[in-house]
Amino acid sequence: MTVERDADRRLRAWISDGADRAPERFVWAALAEIERQPQRPAWRLVLDGWALRLRPAAGILAAAAIVLVVLDAGLPLIVPNVGPGAAERDLTLAELQAVVLWEDTMPAGWTLDNLVTNGDQVRLIPIRSMTDTELQALAVPDGYLGGRYADFSGPDSVFMSWGTVFARDLDAAAAMPFYEREMATAAGWGLGPGTGFELGDGGFIYEGPTTRLMGDPGEPVPARIYLWRHGNVLLAMAGWFAYNPVELDAVAAGMDQRAKTLAREAR
Amino acid sequence: MDRSLVEQAQRGDREAFQALAFAVSDRLFATAHRILRDFDAAGDALQGALVRIWRDLASLRDPDRFEAWAHQALVHACHDQLRRERRSTAAFRIVDTDSVVDDPAGAVTNREEVERAFRRLNADQRAVIVLQYYRELSLPEIAELLQVPLGTVRSRAHYAKRVLRAAIEADARPAIVENVQ
Numbered sequence: 001m002t003v004e005r006d007a008d009r010r011l012r013a014w015i016s017d018g019a020d021r022a023p024e025r026f027v028w029a030a031l032a033e034i035e036r037q038p039q040r041p042a043w044r045l046v047l048d049g050w051a052l053r054l055r056p057a058a059g060i061l062a063a064a065a066i067v068l069v070v071l072d073a074g075l076p077l078i079v080p081n082v083g084p085g086a087a088e089r090d091l092t093l094a095e096l097q098a099v100v101l102w103e104d105t106m107p108a109g110w111t112l113d114n115l116v117t118n119g120d121q122v123r124l125i126p127i128r129s130m131t132d133t134e135l136q137a138l139a140v141p142d143g144y145l146g147g148r149y150a151d152f153s154g155p156d157s158v159f160m161s162w163g164t165v166f167a168r169d170l171d172a173a174a175a176m177p178f179y180e181r182e183m184a185t186a187a188g189w190g191l192g193p194g195t196g197f198e199l200g201d202g203g204f205i206y207e208g209p210t211t212r213l214m215g216d217p218g219e220p221v222p223a224r225i226y227l228w229r230h231g232n233v234l235l236a237m238a239g240w241f242a243y244n245p246v247e248l249d250a251v252a253a254g255m256d257q258r259a260k261t262l263a264r265e266a267r
Numbered sequence: 268m269d270r271s272l273v274e275q276a277q278r279g280d281r282e283a284f285q286a287l288a289f290a291v292s293d294r295l296f297a298t299a300h301r302i303l304r305d306f307d308a309a310g311d312a313l314q315g316a317l318v319r320i321w322r323d324l325a326s327l328r329d330p331d332r333f334e335a336w337a338h339q340a341l342v343h344a345c346h347d348q349l350r351r352e353r354r355s356t357a358a359f360r361i362v363d364t365d366s367v368v369d370d371p372a373g374a375v376t377n378r379e380e381v382e383r384a385f386r387r388l389n390a391d392q393r394a395v396i397v398l399q400y401y402r403e404l405s406l407p408e409i410a411e412l413l414q415v416p417l418g419t420v421r422s423r424a425h426y427a428k429r430v431l432r433a434a435i436e437a438d439a440r441p442a443i444v445e446n447v448q
Contacts (some may be wrong), residue, residue, distance in 0.1 A: 007432040015400045022296030026310040030317035040322050
């Protein structure tokens with residue numbers, strides 16, 4: 001014990017030896033760097049932390065997604081393709097990159113903040129009614145292939161563009177009511193029944209104050225969320241705080257138009 | 268730490284953040300220097316930590332915990348610094364041990380052994396040792412600061428101390444033998 005205490009004392013003496021004053025140049029360099037660096041909004045950090053917590057399950061689910069992609073490749077041989085229109089085919093996961101909003105398609109004045117392409121995380125991002133444990137246990141919807149999510153900051157607003165791809169449009173249609181409930185119910189975003197609108201195969205606009213932007217109930221903030229289906233793809237576009245509804249209408253229409261254009265091209 | 272200063276900085280006030288940065292920089296730098304054992308690397312870690320602190324400040328729920336939270340960012344920055352260093356040089360830089368030896372009690376005459384042992388530790392293990400022996404934090408406090416389970420901190424501390432004590436005792440052995448005789 002004496003030897004141990006002596007070793008502790010020696011360790012303490014050894015470790016106390018070192019510099020105690022920070023050279024100012026390092027502090028000034030950091031301050032110069034933050035002049036160019038905006039603070040990240042708290043909601044962004046909550047999302048990041050939440051995505052990290054989901055990571056342990058990601059490997060298994062990613063493997064499942066790969067199996068589904070492989071199945072999808074063979075699917076046209078087994079099941080006839082049922083698209084939203086005779087002239088449209090199903091979109092692939094890779095094509096979602098061109099549909100979900102990105103730097104080259106975002107409105108002027110917006111900044112791209114974050115991209116999530118891990119399909120296991122993307123499908124869970126809009127869900128507010130479940131605990132982390134429940135989310136981990138939530139079954140993958142039938143035919144789910146993956147998704148893409150990007151979020152953006154405007155001058156006084158934040159935005160989200162989201163898309164998920166399913167093996168068939170029937171699978172996407174089957175998954176849609178789950179997300180509709182998530183938008184409408186008090187346990188979810190609490191935005192009440194949506195207003196129907198004509199984009200793709202139809203969808204809803206949900207608008208009103210929500211306390212669930214950051215997951216846990218917080219201060220109510222204005223929200224406008226578009227959720228719709230285009231063939232085998234579920235799409236959403238959302239704005240919070242001081243969004244411009246006309247601008248959001250145009251962004252959602254642009255996403256749908258890009259999905260339509262791709263679906264009409266030969267694969 | 269002035270709570271209102273933290274709150275102002277959380278609202279994006281850069282002047283308030285500048286005051287905060289200067290208020291904590293000595294303590295952060297001292298911790299980084301002991302984890303990294305290199306003056307310039309500690310400066311880089313301090314710089315990285317301050318940028319990270321500014322960027323993520325909105326996520327700090329309790330402004331009274333600012334300093335502990337800042338140390339958490341610093342440990343992350345030290346981690347990044349060690350990773351970068353390992354990638355670029357595949358070896359640690361050698362500290363000029365002659366210039367830092369100041370051991371009036373003669374307790375540790377050959378510090379290179381301890382220095383080498385410490386450098387074998389990873390950033391997490393080093394952080395636990397520095398926080399415990401230099402910042403005088405208890406293991407539960409370290410677990411809270413680093414946001415890791417107490418068991419993880421205990422195991423890091425146990426491993427690190429075993430390595431360091433072996434080095435220290437190896438240094439001290441001749442003196443002990445002499446006393447016995």
